[in-house]
Amino acid sequence: xxxxxxxxxxxxxxxxxxxxxxxxxxxxxxxxxxxxxxxxxxxxxxxxxxxxxxxxxxxx
Numbered sequence: 127x128x129x130x131x132x133x134x135x136x137x138x139x140x141x142x143x144x145x146x147x148x149x150x151x152x153x154x155x156x157x158x159x160x161x162x163x164x165x166x167x168x169x170x171x172x173x174x175x176x177x178x179x180x181x182x183x184x185x186x
Contacts, residue, residue: 128172130171131171134161136158136162138154150169151174
């Protein structure tokens with residue numbers, strides 16, 4: 127994921143069913159927001175690139 131406002135990037139594993147707010151495509155952790163430098167803003171525009179698709183198996 128790349129923050130389009132500052133070019134900072136981080137690799138994330140997306141494993142949640144969210145987001146739970148209309149208009150968002152995903153929610154990320156505080157740690158990821160800190161790495162991408164948008165904690166103060168709360169949200170930002172990002173570019174999402176798939177590195178590897180999951181196997182669609184739910185693991186407990």
